[in-house]
Amino acid sequence: MAATLLEARCVAPFVVRVRFSDGMEGEASLEPCLFDWDSSRVPDLTPELREWLRSPEHFATVRLDADAGTLAWGDARPFNPSVVYWRVERYRVPVTVRTQEGTVLESLLLGGRREVWTPGLTVGSAPTSTVVVDRPGVAPHHVRVRVGGGHHPCYVVEVVEGTTTAGGTTSSTPGETWRVPARQPLLLELADCIVEIC
Template sequence: MAATILEARCVAPFVVRVRFSDGMEGEASLEPCLFDWDLSRVPGLTPELREWLRSPEHFATVRLDAEAGTLAWGDARPFDPSVVYWRVEQYRVPVTVRTKDGTVLANLLLGGRREVWTGGLTVGSAPDNTVVVNRPGVAPHHVRVRVGGGHHPCYFVEVVEGTTTAGGTSSSTPGVKWRVPMEEPLLLELADCTVQVN
């Protein structure tokens, strides 16, 4: 049986934070379904409902239909849970933490891109980081990474505490920031390990 939605709430225009019965959770942007996709890809979405849901105020009235295990607006349930599930999974951010000799310490699958990058991805040994790396030499709040750059997307790497190397640049001065193009996965070197963000 396919996973059903157990929790749902609107967190931004056309974005729903959801938790599924199989443990998957994260943010699903349904904006492409409402503005870009051909209606045949979402059989339950009528032209009238689609137009109504294009209003952020209307979209924000989303609720969980616990009996059907999917999202609902009034009596309408236009999205099969599998569509929402795919939208969450598609935008998750994979992170791999390795020692410099290649031993994998952790494989993580973080929430959706908007969820991860809105506040920036933080890496350090303290438990309140997005990525916790509990290794000797890794500071409690070692580094923060944001994304931006418009037409030339890049990572903005900021040293919080501790020495960080990324994109051929290294610094141990708190507050120092530099840009790394997003053409390839980001590799952060901290103490004796590498954190790869895809």
């Protein structure tokens, strides 16, 4: 592997968003290395370090060691860059905002699954929202969406402020939540627009 690791940051427990010099970019889950793999597959990961990294708080202290070209925790560099490279999942979360008539207002490509769904995403007119919809009738933090359901994945939709319709349910009660099966993209109706999350 000739690519060099250029960026790294923790985005979820045991998941690092990385970017390599050859354009490879995405989320690398190192959870299997810490919990499932035989120690011979990651020879520089000592039993003590493996146990320490199993704490999400400790794992989150990851940094890029540019000189060594790999991930580091303090003085430890337990993962060969090629292990990180082949763990990269390139999946992104596409979002389309359009009018009720179908005119596309914006298309976004958010971070990877864990980066987006671990904290959940917010949709609203405030610049601090994950998806900003600057339209009349859209509240600053209109709705919050998470993913849940285990074996039956679903979107968990929570009204923050404003009126939202999703999966045939409409609510304007702050704090009210409901589940929409994740078999297809989620369509959120806010004021005069639709936000489609895949």
